[in-house]
Amino acid sequence: xxxxxxxxxxxxxxxxxxxxxxxxxGGRHMADMLPKLFFVHFRSTSFVAEHKGEIAGFLIGFxxxxxPDEAYIHFVGVNPExxxxxxxxxxxxxxxxxxxxxxCRTVRCVTSPVNTESIRFHQRMGFQxxxxxxxxxxxxxxxxYDGKGEDRVLFTRQVTPVQRATNGLFKA
Amino acid sequence: xxxxxxxxxxxxxxxxxxxxxxxxxGGRHMADMLPKLFFVHFRSTSFVAEHKGEIAGFLIGFxxxxxPDEAYIHFVGVNPExxxxxxxxxxxxxxxxxxxxxxCRTVRCVTSPVNTESIRFHQRMGFQxxxxxxxxxxxxxxxxYDGKGEDRVLFTRQVTPVQRATNGLFKA
Numbered sequence: 001x002x003x004x005x006x007x008x009x010x011x012x013x014x015x016x017x018x019x020x021x022x023x024x025x026g027g028r029h030m031a032d033m034l035p036k037l038f039f040v041h042f043r044s045t046s047f048v049a050e051h052k053g054e055i056a057g058f059l060i061g062f063x064x065x066x067x068p069d070e071a072y073i074h075f076v077g078v079n080p081e082x083x084x085x086x087x088x089x090x091x092x093x094x095x096x097x098x099x100x101x102x103x104c105r106t107v108r109c110v111t112s113p114v115n116t117e118s119i120r121f122h123q124r125m126g127f128q129x130x131x132x133x134x135x136x137x138x139x140x141x142x143x144x145y146d147g148k149g150e151d152r153v154l155f156t157r158q159v160t161p162v163q164r165a166t167n168g169l170f171k172a
Numbered sequence: 173x174x175x176x177x178x179x180x181x182x183x184x185x186x187x188x189x190x191x192x193x194x195x196x197x198g199g200r201h202m203a204d205m206l207p208k209l210f211f212v213h214f215r216s217t218s219f220v221a222e223h224k225g226e227i228a229g230f231l232i233g234f235x236x237x238x239x240p241d242e243a244y245i246h247f248v249g250v251n252p253e254x255x256x257x258x259x260x261x262x263x264x265x266x267x268x269x270x271x272x273x274x275x276c277r278t279v280r281c282v283t284s285p286v287n288t289e290s291i292r293f294h295q296r297m298g299f300q301x302x303x304x305x306x307x308x309x310x311x312x313x314x315x316x317y318d319g320k321g322e323d324r325v326l327f328t329r330q331v332t333p334v335q336r337a338t339n340g341l342f343k344a
Binding site for chain 2: 014015018019031032033035036037040041042043044045062063064065066067070072074110144145146147148
């Protein structure tokens with residue numbers, strides 16, 4: 001398969017993504033967590049992987065306005081038809097490059113304890129979990145982080161200013 | 173009743189707010205739209221009105237990272253017990269002052285066509301709606317803005333750098 005192209009997210013990406021989002025998550029209702037505002041106001045740190053006009057994956061992130069040296073990845077999705085190409089890794093690497101250039105040294109993201117696939121992915125990507133409680137698999141987590149009963153694994157990774165785009169990643 | 177105090181939002185405000193959020197909206201499920209990240213990473217443009225240790229209202233907003241001269245109000249809530257004090261107006265005014273000082277000249281927000289109370293509030297606050305379709309009350313709106321069937325009223329207001337905090341608003 002040809003490799004997808006990577007580019008910044010645009011507001012016009014929102015409709016095709018939101019139309020398939022719940023299907024990408026196996027029917028789980030996700031759309032409320034992804035209002036259009038992220039495609040409008042955080043374009044410089046949000047990316048789309050596109051293959052022959054079809055959206056193969058996307059990453060929504062931003063620079064923290066409280067901590068300008070920290071960046072946050074809010075939402076990442078990969079089209080199930082494109083799940084063996086390492087797209088999530090390349091979207092994350094593109095994000096690391098972009099936020100490094102914007103002065104960030106730390107990247108944070110949050111995932112659910114039940115999402116073991118996500119936890120393993122973040123560990124492979126060099127993220128460290130924080131928290132005093134533990135998931136069933138022994139990964140540190142924070143109880144009730146996103147409200148009562150909404151435990152979360154909080155991941156942190158350092159990024160360095162020398163990190164460079166490689167292997168077909170576009171330059172921001 | 174004593175007037176509430178206004179201050180920046182803090183991560184520790186999240187738990188007491190998320191615990192009552194759906195109740196403030198008459199049982200409507202709102203919590204998915206307000207993850208904790210907003211209380212962590214957008215504190216400089218997010219505010220809480222507090223009365224004797226109780227949260228009377230809050231506003232979550234940010235500066236657009238795509239358009240640094242634009243700011244966006246994502247979420248505003250007022251405790252039903254504090255709804256006759258003009259808290260929403262004061263939270264908006266505080267936001268206008270703060271984002272003006274950060275170089276913003278435009279404030280945007282989005283509401284639902286069915287939320288006539290919100291539409292009237294924004295019109296009283298000097299916001300103008302955009303869009304080519306119309307709500308039942310004749311207010312311009314954008315069809316399918318937040319996904320299929322998710323029509324929205326898009327509001328815009330200019331803010332000027334001379335705007336100043338008045339009447340008990342705290343200085344950011």
